[in-house]
Structure formats: structure tokens, C-alpha cells
Amino acid sequence: MKMKTRLSAWKYVKNNKRVVGVLVTSLALSFMAMYVIHVLLSTTSESFRPVMFEMPKHISYASLTPKAFGINRDDYENYEEFETALNEKRDEVIENLKKHPGIDNVILTQVALSHYQPVVGEIAYEAPLLEADQIRDFLDHMGAKLVDGRMPECDGEVLVDTKLMKNAGTKIGDWFSEGMYGETFRIVGVIESSSRICVGTPMGNTNSGWYMVVYNDESTMDLKAVLEAEGLTITEQDTIYDSLSYKKMYEKDVDGVIQDVILAISLVVTIFLSLLVLVAYVSFLRDRVSEYCLYASIGYGRAEIYGMILREMVLLFLIGTVSGLIISLGAGILIEELVIWPRGLEGSIFYGERILTILGIFLLLMGILQIPVLAYVNRIKTVDMIEEQ
């Protein structure tokens, strides 16, 4: 006689909603925890991208020590002579830089600091403080446009990017950058740009840092190399913010850290989840010993019983994964509505790679669960052995 029968995996799942519900809920919530943490932390790396990748394509900053220009204070009798020599050399470098292909303009000016805060971390970056009549040219160079308010006309007025306004919860008329320099700059307009740029007019000499603001294009990735080509000696005491330095900073201090944090959290969740599911699953197997013994007694082989357990497990993980994916995407939409948009952040609700990673973790977990499953399958007895006990 041909034996077509198979032990059904679906019957247990269908008839044990409470136990199955606990296991599926644990899996789904773990899926969601791992996914939501990724979504939240990714707002940091996603939000910093425009600042650290887009902005340096248009503008770079250099704050150089006199030594970089080859000017040594000890070579001059008084400060005035030293300052005159430094200014002359700096003006010469600036004029030379302006002739460099890939550089449109260079302005020596003060900067303010713009602050941008995702869910985790914060970035503070330069907002050039220009003469009022230089701002239009700056906006054109940056590809930014005024969408609300007016251009700065007096000292201490700034234009702020729309998303930064949302992020800081400010509106036209509020103070900008007040934590760093006091209530120095008044927001007079809102701009839209791909690089979250802010620009304003200085409030006298606030000693907030003088920079060579270099209007460059994408061909000028390495400002340090350009300056060295001009005969300057750049050391670690000089500050340069260009595409190359921002890229390094992003990889090391933003993406690197975020990925490490995500990895650490994923590991903790995985270990916790493994223990939780392991305990639940061992209890699940223990409750069904008599059932497995019955199957063995009426002629089912261990392989068939193991196959049924495996199919049940796959079914549970499948339901847990689908449920987890649905609630994760739901939570992602909520995060987008309640966190990303209102706070002017960048982010996505769908990260395919992350979903694949979580699936990988679940597969690993299923692999770990084979240890107790195989141990139980190997201990399956027939009913006569149970009755003898």
C-alpha cells in the first residue's frame, strides 16, 4: 500500500492559537524592534547626508594658522607688522585660489554654527556670515532659493533651511544659533536647498571664527591638496572642511558609529530573542512528548516527526515574519508621520537590506532551535516505554 500521509503542521498552528500566538507575537515584536531601531537610527545617517555630501560639493571652509602661510610671529618685531604680513599673504592665496579651476570665489569671513538634531546625535556645521549684497550670489551658487520671509538687510540676520527650521522648531523672527553665541542672529527668511545650508550677516566681530569660504564645484574634492599646491603647509592645527574630510567624518563618526550601534542592538535583541524563543520552544516540545510518542508507536518514523516539527517551525516563523514585517512597516509610517516629517529629518520606512538581515537572524535562530528539536526527536519513545516508566 502506498503511504501518502504526512503529519500536518497546520493542525497544531490552527488549534493552538494561544501558544502559537505567544511565539508569533514574540517573533513579530522582535522583528519590529530590530527594524524600528534601524529606522530611527538611520534618520541620523540619512539626515546628515545632505550636509556632509551635498554641501561640500558647492562650498568648502578653511581656517588656517599663520604657519600654514609660512608666517611666523617670532620673525616680526610687533604684532601690526605680523598681521600686515599675514593679511598680505592670505589675500595673495585667496586671489590665486580664485583663479583655480573648480573654484568660483573665495571669501574670508566669519561663520556661525547651524545645528541639526536627528533622533540620535547632532551635527553642528558652518553657516557663512556674508555682507548682505553677497548673499544672493551665495544662494545662487548653492542652488538655494528663498521660499518665505526676506533677504538679510541688516547685521545679525540669517536665512535658515526649511528642514532646519522644523528641526529646531523655529519660525521667522526667532533667534538662530542662540545656544552658541547668544541671541545674535534673527531669522528673517526661509530657504530651500539640497544641502540644509544657512547663511546670514555678521553681528560685528563676534569672534566666532574666521574662515576662507571657498565656492567650489564637485571637481574640488580635496581643498587641502589645492592649498598645498599653492605652497601652503597644512598641518593638523589647520581646519579644513571639504568633500574629502566630510566623507571621512561621515564614514567614521556617523555611518560607522550608527552601524556599530545597530549591530550592538541587533546582537542584544538576537541573544535575548534566542533565549526567549529557545525557552518557549523547549516548553512547546516538552508539552508534546506524548503526541510524538504516539506517532512513533503507530508507525511514523523519527524523520517524519522531525519533518512535521520543522514544518511547524517554518510556519510559525513565516507567520511571525509576515506579522513582524507588517507591524514594522506600520511603525515605520508612524515614525515618518510623527518623527521624520515634523522634525525636518531625512529617512525612509523601507530598508530592504535590513529586512534581509532580520530574515537572516531568524534563519540563524531556526538553526539554533534545531539543537533542542533534534535532542527531543532522538529521545522519542514508543507508548510502551512511557507506560513502563
Added chain:
Amino acid sequence: MFEVKKLSMIFDMNTDAKTYALKGIDLSLPDKGLVGIIGPSGSGKSTLMYCLSTLKVPTEGTILYNGREITGVTNSEREKLRRIEFGFIFQKHYLVPYMSAMDNVLVAAVDKGPEIKKKTADFLKELGLGEKELSKKPSKLSGGQCQRVAIARAMINDPKVIFADEPTASLDHENAYNIMKILKKYSSERLVLIVTHDKSILKDADRIIEIWDGEISQ
């Protein structure tokens, strides 16, 4: 159907105090009929049944089933015999708690064609279960009803032999009587082997084998 020769089962083989559950049993069983194996606790009656049904492998001796030696066959061959040729009724019903009465029978069915569900339902009704009971889980059935489901599970593949170990032990008199009636009916065409210590349920048996200390006394 069964030819048993010099069958012995020794427990604690590796110790000095060897325990003989069965001592050199010779036995012949027919193709059909109700055969009772009776004896006190520890006499070896259950061990004999489990050896015949391939659940246990004897220490010595041979068992021929329809002319084929079955003590040395592989695990998968033993499993196949238990799935197709044999049916089991245990002292406790061993029903799967989360399955309905129907599913508890179907789980043992070898054939899963479209007609098997109807056959199972008809079979359960024939054994005295009502339409409503078919979808009930064991916890919602009485002890007698559970044992009927266990009997249906044992019979669903029309096995050539049914092994019943104390099938009425947990039942009241009326239910025990009804179960025995069912088994008696089945034994008109097949072999039903009942192990019990209660002689009263074997009044309709075609043959009674008494076992004492691992040996057949009669």
C-alpha cells in the same frame, strides 16, 4: 498469522541480576479471532504483545508474521508494519489533545484520498459517536468516547492485527462491554489480541493465553 519460537526477553542484560520478562515462549496465533493474553502485573503479557507488534525487539527467539521473520527487520520496516498491518489500542487513549475526534483518527490514516473523511465520520458514528462529537476535542469527550476514537484510529487502515493493551481499564462496565463488542465484531475477520488482567472481559474470546512469570501456563 504469528509463529513464535523460543521467544525470550531479558531486561538488565548487562548486569548479574538478569530479569526475564519472557522465557522461551512458543506460540502460534491464527489469522482471525479474539485472543486474550491474561496474567497478573509483571507476568510479561504486555511485553509479549509489544514484541509481537514490533514495539520491542526480543532478546532471543523468532517471530514469524505471515511467514516472515520480523525480529531482525529494519526500523523503517517495523514502522511500515505498524502503520499498515497493525492497529494499536493503548490503556490510556493517547489522543492528541488539540485535534478533533475526526483528526485524531485521520492522523493514522494511510490513505488520504477524498473519501477518507467520509469513511472516518461513518466509522466513528458506527462506533457510537454522534455528529456533534466528531468535531469535539478529547477534553470535551467522555472516557468511553475517547476510547472509541482510539479504536477508530486503530481500525482506520483495516489492519490485519489489532493489539489492545488493557483497552477497558479506564472504563465503566457498560463502556467496557461496548468496546469489547466492537473488538469482537472486528475479530470475525481479523486477529484481535487483547492483553488484560481482567478475565471477565474475555468471556467471548476465542482463545485465552495465560502468562505467569514470563511463561505460558496454558
